[in-house]
Amino acid sequence: MAxxxxxxxxxxxxxxDDDGPVTFKRYTSSxxxxxxxxxxxxxxxxxxxxxxxxxSKVPSSNGQSSITPKGDVVPSAKASVMKSSVGNxxxxxxxxxxxxxxxxxxxxxxxxxxDKPKSVPEQxxxxxxxxxxxxxxxxTKDYAEDSEDEEDNKPLSARLKVNSNNDNKxxxxxxxxxxxxxxxxxxxxxxxxxxxxxxxxxxxxxxxDPDEKKLISKVQKERQNGSSASIKQEKPSTVPAKRPLDNxxxxxxxxxxxxxxxxxxxxxxxxxxxxxxxxxxxxxxxxxISQRIxxxxxxxxxxxxxxxxxxxxxxxxxxxKKNLAKVTKVNKAGKTSFKKQPKxxxxxxxxxxxxxxxxxxxxxxDGQKKWTTLVHNGVIFPPLYQPHGIKMLYxxxxxxxxxxxxxxxxxxxxxxxxxxxxxxxxxENFWNDWRKLLGRNHVIHNLKDCDFTPIYDWYQxxxxxxxxxxxxxxxxxxxxxxxxxEKFMWAIVDGVKEKVGNFRVEPPGLxxxxxxxxxxxKLKRRICPRDIVINIGKDAPVPExxxxxxxxxxxxxxxxxxxxxYWSDPINPKLFKYVFLAAxxxxxxxxxxxxxxxxxxxxxxxxxxxAAYTKDFTSKDITKQQIAVATYLIDKLALRAGNxxxxxxxxxxxxxxxxVENVTREAPNKLKFNxxxxxxxxxENTVEVELPVYNAILKFQKEKGPxxxxxxxxxxxxxxxxLKELMPGLTAKVFRTFNAxxxxxxxxxxxxxxxxxxxxxxxxxxxxxxxxxICNHQRTxxxxxxxxxxxxxxxxxxxxxxxxxxxxxxxxxxxxxxPLKSSDGKTKRNLNPEALEKKISQTNAKIEKMQxxxxxxxxxxxxxxxxxxxxxxxxxxxxxxxxxxEIFNKxxxxxxxxxxxxxxxxxx
DNA sequence: CTAAGGACTTGGAGCCATTTTC
DNA sequence: GAAAATGGCTCCAAGTCCTTAG
Numbered sequence: 001m002a003x004x005x006x007x008x009x010x011x012x013x014x015x016x017d018d019d020g021p022v023t024f025k026r027y028t029s030s031x032x033x034x035x036x037x038x039x040x041x042x043x044x045x046x047x048x049x050x051x052x053x054x055x056s057k058v059p060s061s062n063g064q065s066s067i068t069p070k071g072d073v074v075p076s077a078k079a080s081v082m083k084s085s086v087g088n089x090x091x092x093x094x095x096x097x098x099x100x101x102x103x104x105x106x107x108x109x110x111x112x113x114x115d116k117p118k119s120v121p122e123q124x125x126x127x128x129x130x131x132x133x134x135x136x137x138x139x140t141k142d143y144a145e146d147s148e149d150e151e152d153n154k155p156l157s158a159r160l161k162v163n164s165n166n167d168n169k170x171x172x173x174x175x176x177x178x179x180x181x182x183x184x185x186x187x188x189x190x191x192x193x194x195x196x197x198x199x200x201x202x203x204x205x206x207x208x209d210p211d212e213k214k215l216i217s218k219v220q221k222e223r224q225n226g227s228s229a230s231i232k233q234e235k236p237s238t239v240p241a242k243r244p245l246d247n248x249x250x251x252x253x254x255x256x257x258x259x260x261x262x263x264x265x266x267x268x269x270x271x272x273x274x275x276x277x278x279x280x281x282x283x284x285x286x287x288x289i290s291q292r293i294x295x296x297x298x299x300x301x302x303x304x305x306x307x308x309x310x311x312x313x314x315x316x317x318x319x320x321k322k323n324l325a326k327v328t329k330v331n332k333a334g335k336t337s338f339k340k341q342p343k344x345x346x347x348x349x350x351x352x353x354x355x356x357x358x359x360x361x362x363x364x365x366d367g368q369k370k371w372t373t374l375v376h377n378g379v380i381f382p383p384l385y386q387p388h389g390i391k392m393l394y395x396x397x398x399x400x401x402x403x404x405x406x407x408x409x410x411x412x413x414x415x416x417x418x419x420x421x422x423x424x425x426x427x428e429n430f431w432n433d434w435r436k437l438l439g440r441n442h443v444i445h446n447l448k449d450c451d452f453t454p455i456y457d458w459y460q461x462x463x464x465x466x467x468x469x470x471x472x473x474x475x476x477x478x479x480x481x482x483x484x485x486e487k488f489m490w491a492i493v494d495g496v497k498e499k500v501g502n503f504r505v506e507p508p509g510l511x512x513x514x515x516x517x518x519x520x521x522k523l524k525r526r527i528c529p530r531d532i533v534i535n536i537g538k539d540a541p542v543p544e545x546x547x548x549x550x551x552x553x554x555x556x557x558x559x560x561x562x563x564x565x566y567w568s569d570p571i572n573p574k575l576f577k578y579v580f581l582a583a584x585x586x587x588x589x590x591x592x593x594x595x596x597x598x599x600x601x602x603x604x605x606x607x608x609x610x611a612a613y614t615k616d617f618t619s620k621d622i623t624k625q626q627i628a629v630a631t632y633l634i635d636k637l638a639l640r641a642g643n644x645x646x647x648x649x650x651x652x653x654x655x656x657x658x659x660v661e662n663v664t665r666e667a668p669n670k671l672k673f674n675x676x677x678x679x680x681x682x683x684e685n686t687v688e689v690e691l692p693v694y695n696a697i698l699k700f701q702k703e704k705g706p707x708x709x710x711x712x713x714x715x716x717x718x719x720x721x722x723l724k725e726l727m728p729g730l731t732a733k734v735f736r737t738f739n740a741x742x743x744x745x746x747x748x749x750x751x752x753x754x755x756x757x758x759x760x761x762x763x764x765x766x767x768x769x770x771x772x773x774i775c776n777h778q779r780t781x782x783x784x785x786x787x788x789x790x791x792x793x794x795x796x797x798x799x800x801x802x803x804x805x806x807x808x809x810x811x812x813x814x815x816x817x818x819p820l821k822s823s824d825g826k827t828k829r830n831l832n833p834e835a836l837e838k839k840i841s842q843t844n845a846k847i848e849k850m851q852x853x854x855x856x857x858x859x860x861x862x863x864x865x866x867x868x869x870x871x872x873x874x875x876x877x878x879x880x881x882x883x884x885x886e887i888f889n890k891x892x893x894x895x896x897x898x899x900x901x902x903x904x905x906x907x908x
Numbered sequence: 909c910t911a912a913g914g915a916c917t918t919g920g921a922g923c924c925a926t927t928t929t930c
Numbered sequence: 931g932a933a934a935a936t937g938g939c940t941c942c943a944a945g946t947c948c949t950t951a952g
Contacts, residue, residue, distance in 0.1 A: 506942070514920080514943065561915065569943095576914070577942080591916085640918095641946060649944080678945055679919055717910095720947070733917085733946060779920065788935080864920070866938090871918055 370562050370587065374536055376491035376500065378543030378552075379565050379579055380484070381527075382507035390458040393451035394444050408434050408523055411510045413452035414459045420512065420520060429521035430510060437523075491564060491581060499582035500564060505532070511571045515650040515680025524570050529553070531567040562587050572648070596874040598729055599737035605727040606738070610635065612726065617692035623713040627722050629696045630655050630711055634732050637687065638739045638774050640678060641716040641732035652676045655732065656716050661706035669694045683776050740771045740872035748881045760885055764878075769860065771868045779864040785857075792854045796847055803843045810836040 385407040391398035392409055401409060412430055420426040431447040438444055469477075488503040505527050513520040529545045533554040536542060545551050553567075562580060569575040581587050602609075609631070616628030633639050634655050642654020653662060653675050662675035671694065672686040689697075700710050716732065723730040747767035752760060782788075809819040809828070813836055819828045831839075 502941075504941090512921095512943080517943090563915070566915090571943095574913075575944095578915070580916080588917095595917085643946065645945095652944085654945085679943075681920080716947075731947065736918095777919080782935095784934080867919060 369559050371493050371537075371559050373494055373539065374491065374559065374564070375540040376536060376543065376564050377487045378534055378545075379503050379505050379532065380488045381505050381529075381546055385508075388455075388458060390454050392455050393453070395449045396451070398454075399443060405434070405437050407508070408437055408510075409450075409452060410455050410459070411508075411523075413455035415510065416452065416456050420510075423516075423520065425516070425518065426510075426521035429519060430523070433521075433523035493581070493585070493587065496586070498585040498587070501580045501582040503564075503579060505567075506577060513650060515652065515676060517650040518648050519571055522571055527567050527570070532565055533567070534565050535561065535563055595737060596741065596876070599734055599741055599874070602727060602730065602734055602738045603742065605730070606635075609726050614690075614692075617690070617696055623718070625696055626700065626711045626714045627719060629693055629700070630714055630719055631723070632689075632693055634735050635739075636689070637673070637685065638736045638776075639683075639732075640736070641719065643716050650676075650680050652678060652680055654678070654716075656711055656714050656719055658710040659706065660701045660704045660708050660710050663697060663701070663710060665694065665698060665701075671697060677776065681776065681778050685776075736775060737872055737874075740775060740868050741874040741877060743771050743774060744768070744873050745877045748877065752881070752885050764881075765856075765865070768865045768868065768873070769863055771873065772863045772865050775868055775872060777864040777867040778862050781861045785861050789854065789858065792850060792857075796850050796854075799843055799847045799850070803840065803847070806836055806840045806843060810840065 385403060387403040387406055388410070389406075391400065392413070393399065412434070415421060427447055434447075444450060485503070489500055491498050491500050506524070508526040509524050511517075511519055511522045511524050529547055529550050530553050532552050533556060534543060534552050535556045535558055537559075538557045542552075542555055563578040564581070565579040566576045569577050583589075583592075613628040613631045613635075616624050617632070619625040619628060634641070640654035642656035642658065644657065645652065653659065654677065658675065662673060664672040664674070666672055666686065669688055669691050670686055671689050672684075674682075674684050677683045697710070700712075704710075704712075720731045723732065723734075744767050747770060748764065751763045751767060755763075805820075809831070810833055812819055813831065813833045818830050821827055
């Protein structure tokens with residue numbers, strides 16, 4: 001069966017309905033108290049439910065979801081309540097409607113399980129660094145011109161340190177290896193730990209300092225000897241251990257991950273949140289499923305035999321890993337466990353009062369200390385422009401341009417094939433900026449008479465040339481680039497080496513705003529060191545400014561923020577461009593986890609919240625009423641909050657900024673939404689709403705023009721302020737995360753039946769797709785889509801013809817006649833009826849598979865699955881599901897529990 | 909209270925390498 | 931083994947939401 005797809009689904013809640021089982025409202029009493037308490041508390045609350053789900057193969061629906069007639073999963077808030085009150089119940093497997101989600105049984109895509117070699121990161125085209133000297137001049141010139149920008153008010157340290165070395169030698173470094181976070185280590189089988197640790201010293205490409213090596217090995221020893229005493233500690237490190245280091249991989253593997261615990265981390269106290277209540281942050285989710293299984297049956301003493309079996313089972317564990325990789329592709333940054341970020345209670349220099357606000361989340365950007373030591377090498381600049389000397393034409397005649405003028409002309413010329421060239425605004429903005437560069441008396445007086453074709457052609461041929469270079473040359477170029485960039489790729493945060501995200505300064509170009517952006521086409525000027533503010537640890541050497549004699553705009557030592565550098569956006573000087581750590585860093589991982597914990601927390605509050613806003617649908621207080629309806633829409637449709645926007649931005653809206661014209665009523669109770677959301681992506685959806693909502697909308701629209709605000713009494717800060725009263729830390733965007741993750745969780749739990757891995761992957765994709773639809777994550781249809789479709793159609797037709805022929809042959813064979821000649825006139829082999837029947841069924845299967853493929857392709861042509869995977873789906877859902885559903889049965893899972901935390905790169 | 913400033917997350921496009929298909 | 935399809939990753943724009951200033 002093919003996956004059922006509904007177009008725009010409304011969010012799968014049926015509030016108002018009193019379907020759902022009667023449930024214990026556990027939280028009605030406890031929740032109140034909890035209300036202003038910590039987030040973390042709910043974490044522990046939900047622990048039971050979660051672990052139940054994880055350890056039981058029974059989809060613990062608990063009435064958690066119901067299904068609409070269309071097949072949509074409808075989570076109902078009541079579920080979680082019951083769950084935790086019930087405890088470990090397998091009896092709760094009363095699927096509301098197990099049959100009605102039609103999941104494909106046969107997988108159309110035969111996802112193979114081959115090992116996918118990881119791609120080396122940073123593979124972008126090589127950067128030409130040769131222009132460096134000129135770049136220096138260029139920037140120097142700029143300095144002279146804008147010398148008013150030169151500030152002498154830099155900290156003395158900044159000036160003194162400009163030339164100090166950047167080797168970071170003084171700083172102890174611990175390579176972080178594996179995705180796991182160190183504080184979780186106690187939960188991790190020693191085998192896994194040893195494995196991880198054994199990797200530490202191996203990827204030494206970046207650690208040529210003997211001191212660092214010593215430190216690393218010391219840390220390893222400490223860790224093995226004392227820091228994490230566990231039963232399994234005795235286990236000899238006979239884990240089918242590491243393959244010998246493959247040197248060619250070292251950089252790669254290091255780039256891919258990198259975590260070993262901070263030696264200090266074990267000493268540092270864990271963050272205690274706002275209130276005196278300590279954070280209970282070891283929720284079950286952080287415990288490998290293996291551990292959970294073991295909770296009841298410890299098998300530590302079996303370790304030796306397990307180890308013996310390690311070799312034979314390695315292939316199995318690697319296949320489970322591969323499958324995991326299939327669905328978690330995007331999540332590989334390692335978000336499965338964090339919590340090491342030692343958040344100190346003490347404030348940093350800024351000293352905003354820790355207790356004054358209700359910040360209950362550590363690290364939520366509230367002036368808390370984010371790091372203690374921070375070392376990095378700053379940013380890398382794009383190469384200077386290399387003039388090509390190709391002359392463009394003005395009124396048919398070649399024109400001389402200075403390199404600066406030519407550079408901008410080239411930016412424009414190479415955009416010929418983009419949609420921007422159809423937009424007058426783009427051309428107008430470009431012309432205004434370029435004209436300034438040309439100067440008053442230039443021969444070029446208007447854009448219309450400009451012919452950039454020669455430059456365009458030159459660019460195309462350059463592209464062609466690039467394509468032609470051999471693999472070897474490409475490799476060499478890549479290596480060269482790597483060498484140049486290596487030192488910028490890493491930062492050392494609290495002694496732990498972390499990947500830096502965007503260490504490349506954005507090159508100049510023409511601004512490519514989305515939608516009808518008023519500033520599209522404007523020149524985004526080159527960024528120089530004097531534009532850049534560096535943030536770095538007090539004791540760390542200040543990164544060398546790449547231009548001798550020049551310096552950074554400013555050096556800061558602000559440990560309440562996570563950015564390493566920033567500059568003002570040249571297009572909108574009010575905005576900053578930041579350099580942050582990569583998503584794989586623990587700083588990012590930490591906040592990612594907090595995000596999901598907050599969303600999980602909402603699970604416990606949602607019922608009350610829904611009850612509250614339902615009550616307010618008819619409130620006499622218009623503000624209250626608008627808040628209620630807006631919250632409803634955000635909850636039901638996963639709309640974004642909708643902040644106000646400036647006139648110099650594209651005209652897009654979110655919930656609070658919806659205009660009257662964006663919502664059309666369709667009697668009796670439907671609302672049709674039609675607006676441009678973030679990135680000017682169109683949101684079109686018609687949904688049934690509760691009658692009071694419908695009536696409220698009618699009221700809000702009354703006596704307003706089409707362009708007026710629907711929610712005129714509302715903005716995001718009011719809305720969020722209200723939400724915060726309902727749940728600590730609650731904001732509009734939490735609903736999106738919540739909806740996405742709970743939808744995935746429900747659909748996986750309900751949708752996964754038996755079937756092979758391929759079928760399960762289809763289940764996952766289907767769930768992923770639902771989430772993407774809910775979140776309105778779209779993509780443009782690929783250029784080749786229609787070609788691909790018709791190709792598939794052709795193939796199907798061919799197969800059908802074959803089928804027809806086979807059937808004829810079968811008929812004849814049954815009558816003892818030999819087959820007719822094939823369409824191309826060849827004589828066919830005389831086959832017996834059985835063989836022919838087999839062939840027929842094979843062909844039929846092929847056709848079906850192709851038709852499924854086509855349908856999937858068509859269904860997904862405008863749906864982007866990646867965005868939700870990266871931003872909205874709690875990776876633990878996926879990991880846990882994989883562990884529950886792949887290949888291994890329960891007893892094998894138990895048996896192989898020691899292997900569950902295997903490094904995804906593990907090879908026997 | 910509102911506006912501005914600031915820091916961070918979320919988002920789609922497009923490039924590029926890898927895998928699949930023919 | 932070449933071309934096409936796929937998937938991962940980078941880029942950088944565009945959101946959210948918080949704090950601070952007035």
